[in-house]
Amino acid sequence: MFILKSIPKKRIWGTPRLQAYSTESCEGKIGSVYSASATEEIDSPIVSKQQTLREVVQKNPQSFGLLEGEEYPLIISMTGADEDLSIQVHPTDDYAEKTVNKPYGKSEAWFFLTPPKSGSIIAGQTAASKQTFMTAIQENKYETILGKTTVTKESVVYIPSGTIHALTKGALVYEIQQSTDITYRFYDYDRSDDSGIKRELHTKQATETLELQQTVLKANFDLGQTLDVKEFTVRRALLAKNYRNQKSLAQVITVLTGTTKIAEQEIKQGQSIIVLPDEQLVIDTPFECMIATPKAYWRETSV
The missing domain is CATH 2.60.120.10 (Jelly Rolls)
Incomplete structure (x- = not known):
């Protein structure tokens, strides 16, 4: 058994509500409190040990059920938003293998501890072709092609890789994702970072990995399910x-x-x-x- 310390990360769309889920103090807008991660970029410290999760996985992968060279394939976080997140997509397995030499892409799921104020999230899109989709992007008409899914407290939503999605204002979720932690932004409401620089978009990569007909799976998620x-x-x-x-x-x-x-x-x-x-x-x-x-x-x- 390894008990892990939290890693809080600030985001411009984050919320101070997440402090209640972190073992480490972090003032201001926290976007995610990483609860378990063994990636090079986000590596969970182990309580009462001078080691991280990534270090113990690399030292003895077999004890985790992994093969030599494999990293622990999940990231767990608590994620919250006081503003809408960017309209985004994550790479599919094929795209991740071809472009970043990863064995899998990034599918994820959210369990809603607090639903968004609007009662819905961005999920999927309605364009019939990539050409129609790209035209809407070029003309800045995102609202005409974005799908939405209603969610309530204790809903669970599964987002397969290649699906357009976004958490919306007010949501607070338990999040499980694959460890290929790559996000391609289609649109970000023209927001700038703390340095005043407009946040980067990744329209080319996002369009290439987009699965047009794909959307999310939603269900109620009671104890025992x-x-x-x-x-x-x-x-x-x-x-x-x-x-x-x-x-x-x-x-x-x-x-x-x-x-x-x-x-x-x-x-x-x-x-x-x-x-x-x-x-x-x-x-x-x-x-x-x-x-x-x-x-x-x-x-x-x-x-």
């Missing part, structure tokens, strides 16, 4: 007494509400634990959580 997709499973659970990881890959358990104690160590909401295959936890205090399990599907497609 599981979202099972190609890239991962995530289960909303109430854990008490004992828990064993019966999967072949390491899982990420993230506290959703309140605090808990495991092996006499306190763990607060938003914080994550890595549980290795066949490892058992002894739980001192019952808690509501998300249990995320990656799937090594890229091994099959690379054969």
